[in-house]
Amino acid sequence: MSDEIKLQNWKRDITYHAGAFVVAQSVDDIVGIVKDRERYPSPVRIKGSHHSTTDCIVAEGGTVIDITKMNKILNIDKENKTITMQPGVLHIDAARELEKHGLQFYVNCEIGNLTVGSGACTATKDASYFAKGEQDWEFGQVNSYAIKFKAILPSGEMLEVTEDDPELLAAMRSSYGMLGAVVEVTYRVKEIRPMTVEHIVYHIDEFADRLPELVDQKRSMMLYLMPHLDQVVVEYRYDGPGPLRSHTFPWRLRNWAWKTGSPFFGRVVSQFVPLQGLRGVLLNAQNRLVGLVMTKLIRGKNTSPADQIIHYPETAPYAAYTFSIWGFPRDEYPQTIRKYFQFCKDYLKDNGYRCDLLNVGYHIAQDTSSLFSYTRKWPCVTIDPVATGSTGWKAFLQAYNEFCLENNGKPLLNQTPYMTPHQVQASFAEEIEIFQQYRHQYDPEDRFYPQWFREMFESKPGQGGIA
Numbered sequence: 001m002s003d004e005i006k007l008q009n010w011k012r013d014i015t016y017h018a019g020a021f022v023v024a025q026s027v028d029d030i031v032g033i034v035k036d037r038e039r040y041p042s043p044v045r046i047k048g049s050h051h052s053t054t055d056c057i058v059a060e061g062g063t064v065i066d067i068t069k070m071n072k073i074l075n076i077d078k079e080n081k082t083i084t085m086q087p088g089v090l091h092i093d094a095a096r097e098l099e100k101h102g103l104q105f106y107v108n109c110e111i112g113n114l115t116v117g118s119g120a121c122t123a124t125k126d127a128s129y130f131a132k133g134e135q136d137w138e139f140g141q142v143n144s145y146a147i148k149f150k151a152i153l154p155s156g157e158m159l160e161v162t163e164d165d166p167e168l169l170a171a172m173r174s175s176y177g178m179l180g181a182v183v184e185v186t187y188r189v190k191e192i193r194p195m196t197v198e199h200i201v202y203h204i205d206e207f208a209d210r211l212p213e214l215v216d217q218k219r220s221m222m223l224y225l226m227p228h229l230d231q232v233v234v235e236y237r238y239d240g241p242g243p244l245r246s247h248t249f250p251w252r253l254r255n256w257a258w259k260t261g262s263p264f265f266g267r268v269v270s271q272f273v274p275l276q277g278l279r280g281v282l283l284n285a286q287n288r289l290v291g292l293v294m295t296k297l298i299r300g301k302n303t304s305p306a307d308q309i310i311h312y313p314e315t316a317p318y319a320a321y322t323f324s325i326w327g328f329p330r331d332e333y334p335q336t337i338r339k340y341f342q343f344c345k346d347y348l349k350d351n352g353y354r355c356d357l358l359n360v361g362y363h364i365a366q367d368t369s370s371l372f373s374y375t376r377k378w379p380c381v382t383i384d385p386v387a388t389g390s391t392g393w394k395a396f397l398q399a400y401n402e403f404c405l406e407n408n409g410k411p412l413l414n415q416t417p418y419m420t421p422h423q424v425q426a427s428f429a430e431e432i433e434i435f436q437q438y439r440h441q442y443d444p445e446d447r448f449y450p451q452w453f454r455e456m457f458e459s460k461p462g463q464g465g466i467a
């Protein structure tokens with residue numbers, strides 16, 4: 001229809017058409033919109049930076065409220081170690097402001113464009129850090145540290161959710177806008193500490209055989225996976241000696257390579273090198289070079305945790321990557337990662353496609369803080385295929401999703417593309433039931449319930465569904 005508004009996610013691989021689009025400046029704007037059902041059609045969805053890679057953002061024919069202009073940091077409480085913000089504040093801006101106050105987030109996602117409202121009510125990932133003081137793993141999901149929400153309900157009333165009601169808080173942390181528009185959020189933060197970073201390359205067999213021992217070293221572990229070279233590079237992070245140094249070279253190099261250098265190379269190879277064999281040689285050579293650079297150059301003793309956060313351009317440039325992710329039980333990961341490497345090799349042989357960028361993975365602590373937490377049942381290690389999204393990527397991910405379900409994986413509703421209702425329901429059967437009870441309570445007329453979530457939560461085999 002001519003007056004519908006075309007919207008896209010960051011990578012422009014998801015397109016939908018809203019019936020109304022409003023850039024909200026205040027809570028009153030949001031209250032006015034949700035109450036006016038004639039002018040503003042359902043479903044009403046909140047838009048952050050639209051960096052999600054699934055249809056969780058889609059409001060086909062509905063109303064989209066962009067909250068990115070509601071971006072004030074309202075309070076930093078040094079004594080109680082909290083930060084309170086409007087929802088449109090960017091993760092990177094908040095992290096840099098905390099740094100000035102001698103504080104830091106517990107979870108420093110690499111994605112700086114994440115809006116803090118979205119971070120509080122969706123799934124995220126970063127490698128769990130080991131807290132020396134508590135002698136325990138910290139969580140690896142941003143929402144686990146969101147301790148107070150203010151959200152606008154379909155009635156226009158304000159719902160306040162705190163740690164006094166842990167079950168509702170867990171549902172809110174996984175609500176994706178379905179329990180209200182988050183208009184204010186408070187995160188727990190901690191004193192900033194210098195961070196050491198270093199990289200070590202392992203053969204897949206050595207990594208898999210030694211995984212329990214590597215975990216016992218109590219260092220945060222992010223993995224760079226090279227299935228076609230049988231190699232894993234582990235990025236270790238742990239508390240370092242002072243004084244802390246900000247904006248350091250190793251992180252600037254790593255962030256440039258990840259944001260621009262590698263995606264540019266991957267895209268050029270996928271686009272302009274027609275021969276599969278030659279493409280493989282070039283991608284393998286680049287993987288080897290990246291491994292070398294990481295081990296030799298990307299190391300630092302006393303870097304700032306905020307340095308690992310990247311500010312991406314507003315929309316994806318030519319050199320941009322996309323990805324998927326599933327979390328797997330840590331105890332089974334030695335077998336799972338070997339099987340995944342074989343899966344990639346077999347897939348290349350059978351279908352002529354391989355990811356044109358390094359895959360990654362994160363070691364993440366068990367965590368029941370949010371209802372759709374992918375680590376509710378066990379500590380996990382993830383496998384995140386990463387690519388420029390060239391021809392063959394979608395079919396690869398569809399096959400990958402099947403592989404993951406067969407290997408006890410759990411997905412992220414905003415970061416695991418092309419899931420089927422069966423895969424979502426098999427992953428979160430009990431949690432969907434609990435969530436729907438809250439949703440019926442706070443949104444009895446489905447004002448905030450979009451088609452995609454309806455399909456994922458309710459569609460049964462034989463009823464079709466969105467792939």
Ligand SMILES: Cc1cc2nc3c(=O)[nH]c(=O)nc-3n(C[C@H](O)[C@H](O)[C@H](O)COP(=O)(O)OP(=O)(O)OC[C@H]3O[C@@H](n4cnc5c(N)ncnc54)[C@H](O)[C@@H]3O)c2cc1C
Nearest residue numbers: 046048049050051052087110111115117118124125177182
């Ligand atoms: C290049 C790239 C790198 C990435 N790197 C990482 C990473 O390192 N770690 C990681 O965890 N993720 C990463 N992501 C994924 C991203 O963090 C998540 O998809 C996140 O949810 C995006 O946040 P957003 O602000 O863009 O929200 P959107 O994508 O706009 O929205 C996500 C969902 O949250 C809802 N929502 C947003 N704001 C509100 C609000 N105020 N109230 C209620 N509901 C709301 C929306 O309706 C939607 O359902 C990356 C994505 C890209 C494209």
